[in-house]
Every structure is written in C-alpha cells, then in structure tokens.
Amino acid sequence: MKDNSLNNVKGKTAFITGASSGIGEAFAWKLAAAGCHLVLTARSGDKLKQTATAIREQHKVRVHYYTADLTQRDAPKYLYEQVQQDKLRVDLLVNNAGFGKWAHFLDETAPVYTDMIQVNIDAVVQLTHLFLPAMLERGTGGIINVASTGAFQPCPYIAVYCATKAFVLSFSEALYGEYKDRGITVTAVCPGNTQTEFFAVANANTQGMPFDTPARVAEDGLKALLKGKTYNVVGISNYLQSLSARFFPRRMVIGIVKGMFAKRVPALAK
Structure with a gap:
C-alpha cells in the first residue's frame, strides 16, 4: 500500500449503507x-x-444519518447530495446494504430480483462513482464492498443473489487494480453465514449451519482494508470452500452446491 493510502481511520469519516x-x-x-x-x-x-x-x-464521534431506500434508483444521488449539503468529507465508503432470497428461481417475482440487483449492484456502482472522485483528489481513501462466499461459484437456489455478489467481488478487484497506485484501497469482504436479519428476509433454512458474528466480519473486513488486501474471506473454512471453484470442474462445483441447498428451500411451487 502506498504511504498516502488510508492506513488509519481515527479522525476520518466513513459512510456506511445498511447501517441500522x-x-x-x-x-x-x-x-x-x-x-x-x-x-x-x-x-x-x-x-x-x-x-x-x-x-x-x-x-463521542460525529454521527450523521439519512434515511433512504436503496431499491430506489435515485437514492444514491440523494444521499450524495445530502452529504455535500452538510459539507461532509467521506474518507471511507462501506457498501454493505444488500439482500437475497433462497428459492427456486421462478418462485420469486421479477420485481424482487429487480430490487435485489438495484441494491446489491446498482447502488454500489453509483455510490462508488459519486464518492471516489473526491478521494482521488485527496490521494487517499478506502472502499469496502460487502460481497459473499457465494461470489466464488454459481449457487443453484440462490442464483440471483450470488450472481450479484460475484459482480461485487469482480468490480472491487478491478477498481483495486485501477486505483491502488493513486492512494485508494478497494477491498471486497466475503463473509459466509452471519448472524443477521438476512436469513429471515431470504426465507433461508440454516438449521445446523455454522455462523460468524457481524462483529467478526466488520473486524476482519476493516483489517483487510488497512492491510491493502483486494478481498478477504471471513473464516478459514469459508476460505478453503472459496477455493473449490479453482480446483474442481465448474460442473462438479454446481452439483455440489445444488446438493448443499436443494433441501434448504421450499418445494417448487406448482
């Protein structure tokens, strides 16, 4: 990491989506x-x-907050304008907001998938595009994009969600390559199952599955950013699992993932 890259957050300002x-x-x-x-x-x-x-x-830190629904196309622009109006400087952008569904693809409606893509992809791109120029002008800054272990392979029954997170991972690493020599670190954080409201929204059956805590994900993610990493998989078992797509034929990986999740989604609607 360059000397002028973000290597300490004290006194800086972070913008975090999905922060409630x-x-x-x-x-x-x-x-x-x-x-x-x-x-x-x-x-x-x-x-x-x-x-x-x-x-x-x-x-005893300054905390500003704005209510916004990132399923709305104009929400990122609104948020950026609020930050400019309040004359705030954003040193670190944390694109965390996102949601998914565990289901047979046709059992969810097209509008649900449209909202998912809007939040998981479009809002991430828009907010990055809006806040990055000022970081570049200062020659220092950081962006954390929350992806998923589902980003590393196709995931039957979680198809759209995992595809959006594959985008987030690829997008983050590409921007890292573009801007690391200009003082900006972009890190994709890839957690596995985490104890959040995500799974209730996703209608997910997670019985018997291991979980990390949100605190661990945040701690590991921040450490990864400050070390200048392109991405970070939270937990050694998740990391080893993420490597499977590199060492096995993709058709085999698809079959393995299908077997893992087939009994964890409701039966296909008739």
Whole structure:
C-alpha cells in the first residue's frame, strides 16, 4: 500500500449503507471505537436514529444519518447530495446494504430480483462513482464492498443473489487494480453465514449451519482494508470452500452446491 493510502481511520469519516443492523451496524461500532466519524444510512429510520444516538453517546464521534431506500434508483444521488449539503468529507465508503432470497428461481417475482440487483449492484456502482472522485483528489481513501462466499461459484437456489455478489467481488478487484497506485484501497469482504436479519428476509433454512458474528466480519473486513488486501474471506473454512471453484470442474462445483441447498428451500411451487 502506498504511504498516502488510508492506513488509519481515527479522525476520518466513513459512510456506511445498511447501517441500522447486522454487518453495517457492526462496521459503525467498530469504526467509531477507533475514533472514526460516521455517516449512516438505512431505510429503517427509527432503528437508524437509535444506532446513531447510541454510538454518538458512547464513542463521542460525529454521527450523521439519512434515511433512504436503496431499491430506489435515485437514492444514491440523494444521499450524495445530502452529504455535500452538510459539507461532509467521506474518507471511507462501506457498501454493505444488500439482500437475497433462497428459492427456486421462478418462485420469486421479477420485481424482487429487480430490487435485489438495484441494491446489491446498482447502488454500489453509483455510490462508488459519486464518492471516489473526491478521494482521488485527496490521494487517499478506502472502499469496502460487502460481497459473499457465494461470489466464488454459481449457487443453484440462490442464483440471483450470488450472481450479484460475484459482480461485487469482480468490480472491487478491478477498481483495486485501477486505483491502488493513486492512494485508494478497494477491498471486497466475503463473509459466509452471519448472524443477521438476512436469513429471515431470504426465507433461508440454516438449521445446523455454522455462523460468524457481524462483529467478526466488520473486524476482519476493516483489517483487510488497512492491510491493502483486494478481498478477504471471513473464516478459514469459508476460505478453503472459496477455493473449490479453482480446483474442481465448474460442473462438479454446481452439483455440489445444488446438493448443499436443494433441501434448504421450499418445494417448487406448482
């Protein structure tokens, strides 16, 4: 990492999406504990306000927050304009917001997939495109994009979600290549199962599956960014699993993943 790259978050300001719960909230607490000021957004206004107030009181950092729904195409522009209006400087962008569904592909509606792509891909691209220029002008900054272990291989029954996270991983690594020599670190964080509301929204059957905590994901993700890593898979078992697509034929990997999840989704609707 270059000397002028982001290597300390104290006194900096981080913008975090999906910050009212789960991994996004964990990033907020972790960064605030390190002396980082925050700009938080989520669509749950009451929870967001509670989180912002609690962090501000405990860690004595500045916390701004804006309620926005990233399924709306204009939400990233709105958020950027609010940040500019309040004259805030964003040193670290954490694109965390996202959701998925565990189901047979045809058992979800096209609008659900449109919203998923909007949040998981389009909002990530828009926010990065909006906040990156100022980082480049200063010659320092960081971007954390939350992907998934599902980014490394096709995932039957979670097809659209994992495809969006494959985009996030590829997008992040490509930007790392473009901007690392200009003081910007872009890191994709790839957690496996994590104790968040994600699985309730996804209608996922996770019985018997291991889980990480949001706090661990945030801690590992921030460490990876500050070390200048292109990506970080949370947990050694998840990391080893992520390598399977490199060493086995893709058709075999598809079959393995199908076998893992076939009994964890409801039967195909008639």
